[in-house]
Amino acid sequence: MTQVAEAITRVHHAEWSRVVAGLARRFGDLDVAEDAAAEAFAVAVERWPVGGVPVNPGAWLTTVASRKALDRLRRESHRDTKQREAAMLSDEMAPGLGTAPGPVADDRLRLIFTCCHPALAIPARVALTLRMLGGLSVAEIASAFLVQETTMAQRITRAKAKIKAAHIPYRVPLAADIADRSAAVMTVLFLIFNEGYLASGGGDALRVDLTDEAIRLTRLVRELLPDDGEVAGLLALMLLTDARHRARVSATGELVTLSEQDRDLWDAGLIAEGSSLVRERIAAVAAGGPSPGRFQLLAAINAVHTAAASVDDTDWAQIRTLYDRLVLIDPSPVVALNRAVVIAEIDGAAAGLRIVDGLGEPLAAYHAFHATRADLLRRLSRREEAVAAYDLAIDLAGNVGERAYLRRRRDEVAGDA
Amino acid sequence: MPRYLMSVHGPADRGEFGDYPSKQDMEQAFADTGVFNDMLERKGYFVFADGLAPVATATTVDGQGAAPVLHDGPYLEAKEHLGGFWIIEAPDLDVALDLAAQGSKACRGIVEVRPFMSPVDAEDLMGQ
Numbered sequence: 001m002t003q004v005a006e007a008i009t010r011v012h013h014a015e016w017s018r019v020v021a022g023l024a025r026r027f028g029d030l031d032v033a034e035d036a037a038a039e040a041f042a043v044a045v046e047r048w049p050v051g052g053v054p055v056n057p058g059a060w061l062t063t064v065a066s067r068k069a070l071d072r073l074r075r076e077s078h079r080d081t082k083q084r085e086a087a088m089l090s091d092e093m094a095p096g097l098g099t100a101p102g103p104v105a106d107d108r109l110r111l112i113f114t115c116c117h118p119a120l121a122i123p124a125r126v127a128l129t130l131r132m133l134g135g136l137s138v139a140e141i142a143s144a145f146l147v148q149e150t151t152m153a154q155r156i157t158r159a160k161a162k163i164k165a166a167h168i169p170y171r172v173p174l175a176a177d178i179a180d181r182s183a184a185v186m187t188v189l190f191l192i193f194n195e196g197y198l199a200s201g202g203g204d205a206l207r208v209d210l211t212d213e214a215i216r217l218t219r220l221v222r223e224l225l226p227d228d229g230e231v232a233g234l235l236a237l238m239l240l241t242d243a244r245h246r247a248r249v250s251a252t253g254e255l256v257t258l259s260e261q262d263r264d265l266w267d268a269g270l271i272a273e274g275s276s277l278v279r280e281r282i283a284a285v286a287a288g289g290p291s292p293g294r295f296q297l298l299a300a301i302n303a304v305h306t307a308a309a310s311v312d313d314t315d316w317a318q319i320r321t322l323y324d325r326l327v328l329i330d331p332s333p334v335v336a337l338n339r340a341v342v343i344a345e346i347d348g349a350a351a352g353l354r355i356v357d358g359l360g361e362p363l364a365a366y367h368a369f370h371a372t373r374a375d376l377l378r379r380l381s382r383r384e385e386a387v388a389a390y391d392l393a394i395d396l397a398g399n400v401g402e403r404a405y406l407r408r409r410r411d412e413v414a415g416d417a
Numbered sequence: 418m419p420r421y422l423m424s425v426h427g428p429a430d431r432g433e434f435g436d437y438p439s440k441q442d443m444e445q446a447f448a449d450t451g452v453f454n455d456m457l458e459r460k461g462y463f464v465f466a467d468g469l470a471p472v473a474t475a476t477t478v479d480g481q482g483a484a485p486v487l488h489d490g491p492y493l494e495a496k497e498h499l500g501g502f503w504i505i506e507a508p509d510l511d512v513a514l515d516l517a518a519q520g521s522k523a524c525r526g527i528v529e530v531r532p533f534m535s536p537v538d539a540e541d542l543m544g545q
Contacts (some may be wrong), residue, residue: 167532
């Protein structure tokens with residue numbers, strides 16, 4: 001990549017959400033904002049290699065994009081454009097999609113709360129967030145979520161039309177609602193991260209583009225909501241998980257479980273950053289802050305894992321305490337399944353299996369349930385049952401690396417039999 | 418200000434006390450809905466509201482042909498039907514959703530919130 005091309009990519013990452021969010025406030029229309037921002041970046045790709053990268057690329061892009069947006073509104077002059085245009089020429093007078101102030105006045109924060117509004121279906125929230133905040137193209141989002149580009153384009157168009165027609169406000173929720181609404185934002189960011197870390201299909205075990213994007217957006221939300229403990233917890237969880245990604249896939253493309261990972265491949269920098277966030281949260285809770293939510297507890301569990309020099313050094317008792325607290329706030333069968341794995345480490349595979357066997361009904365279609373059961377049966381030398389459980393897990397797993405790992409394990413057990 | 422239809426959906430078959438398990442429940446729901454309606458009026462959200470007679474009283478008319486065709490019953494046969502509605506004016510969807518939650522609690526029904534088409538939407542539809 002040439003220096004200018006690199007600069008454009010860097011500026012796109014750093015400035016896209018800011019440019020789109022500023023335009024969305026000023027023009028009160030997500031379509032206009034998105035198209036104008038895209039046009040401005042297209043002009044940059046054309047001009048910067050010749051004229052050089054401007055001193056303040058963000059301001060340059062905002063100016064060009066605003067001009068493009070005004071041009072477009074002038075072309076559509078059949079409406080009350082003259083009036084709107086007059087208002088929009090002065091940034092301060094902007095009508096926006098809603099003018100009620102929230103506790104924090106940042107355009108990007110308003111935009112992310114709009115894209116993650118609970119009145120939109122979750123797939124639409126994910127797609128809109130990646131498009132409007134992440135600047136991913138519709139084709140990129142479609143390929144990440146394994147849908148046709150036309151389907152994804154339609155999903156985004158419909159969501160934007162609903163925002164407009166139903167008057168979904170472009171604002172930061174009031175303080176009283178912010179916890180509920182930021183939970184919706186975090187759900188979307190975590191979905192994007194998980195899709196990257198354990199791709200549900202396609203040819204890759206890991207989608208680094210998506211995990212990177214989720215981390216970047218979560219850093220942004222953390223910057224905008226620095227006092228939200230769960231946002232800090234979510235960022236820590238992503239960093240501590242992502243820190244292990246180089247050790248997670250073998251040379252042959254097989255997924256490597258935590259216990260078998262080469263810990264020298266873990267990213268010490270990310271672990272340090274994630275652990276420091278976890279310590280910050282522990283201190284805040286100890287100082288009388290609100291008790292930790294799901295993401296903070298999951299981050300703490302991961303901090304215990306990454307602090308251990310080897311599997312045998314893992315402080316399982318500490319992890320069990322954290323899971324006991326997690327079960328109280330999230331009594332889902334998936335959490336119970338993960339807790340059973342910890343119990344198996346402490347009290348033995350039979351104790352773990354007893355809990356797992358009780359979860360068969362709600363988790364019958366969940367590949368990780370069968371994989372966990374298979375592993376416990378293998379440890380108990382119940383080989384035939386283990387092979388049958390591996391077969392079920394292989395059928396249900398969508399991730400290529402995970403299927404490869406499960407097949408090898410099944411063949412090992414079957415070979416021993 | 419945007420207008421929204423808040424429609425209440427309930428079972429097609431109504432019992433002795435409408436959609437309510439007892440006379441007392443019915444009276445309480447009517448009273449709560451009355452309080453909710455007063456609040457809508459006081460705060461300037463209220464445009465119109467009413468309940469509908471049972472779905473069995475509906476007649477469907479198709480007047481597009483040479484002679485109108487009548488059909489006894491609702492346009493769509495379903496287990497759940499529109500039982501009543503509010504038309505409100507609210508600054509944005511968040512306010513409308515909050516009012517819908519209060520209305521749903523008052524009338525003991527599920528409420529669908531749908532914006533009316535704005536003049537700009539209408540222009541788009543006409544392809545201007």
